[in-house]
């Protein structure tokens with residue numbers, strides 16, 4: 001039984017290792033709400049996307065608020081937008 005508990009604890013620790021950071025544009029929306037300003041165009045949205053980048057870190061995963069229109073425009077592959085996100089992340093990790 002102890003072995004099962006140990007494995008369970010290890011799994012729990014792994015899941016808790018990385019803190020989820022949400023990236024959104026500043027807006028008048030409540031900071032803790034599930035709707036925030038799209039990081040590209042500021043329109044309120046509930047859609048977030050995991051941003052995979054090459055900034056190596058052990059502690060965080062970054063999720064950007066991106067509205068449907070910007071997602072359809074493939075904003076996550078736009079270099080200017082990626083630079084903006086990377087800038088945010090570098091500032092955050094600083």
Ligand SMILES: [Zn+2]
Nearest residue numbers: 038041067070
């Ligand atoms: Zn947008």
